[in-house]
Amino acid sequence: MTLLKTVITNPSTAPRESKALPERLIAGDPSFKTWAQDEAKDGTVRTGVWEATPGEVRSIKGETFEFCHILSG
Template identity: 50%
Template sequence: MAAFLEVNTETVVPEVGAPAPDRLISGDPKFRTWNVEERDGSLYAGIWEATPGKWRIAYDEWEFCHILSGVSVITENGGEARTVRAGDSFVLRPGFQGT
């Protein structure tokens, strides 16, 4: 097994999806995800893409994000809205809830 794992949107077929209906606030967002995973669960990474919309999110694990293109507004419940753009990176801690 190779030790170098490439995330290539040209050669990997993405998974497609959308927010669960009970989490949707506005819009009609659609997702595409190009995943890299280890069978033992020790790694889960990839590239995620979304069309415009707003939905509730909740994380029970660490989430590192690096914005490749576009703009996103992340708001923690009870907190201020944070706008992130292409080139920005951030981490959400386990327990994050918001939009």
């Protein structure tokens, strides 16, 4: 078993669309698209592609480690 996942940077499936939660919104009106490519049993996205429109939100990660590779923007 390997922990490495191949990320499809141009997915052909429809994304899950969402907006910033009001309690996390700092500025603007950002919206998000998420293409999950690997999910945990609880529905948490472990690997995928995420896209956002301009805006500023407060991120709450707690003990979660996150690796992010910016493709553009």
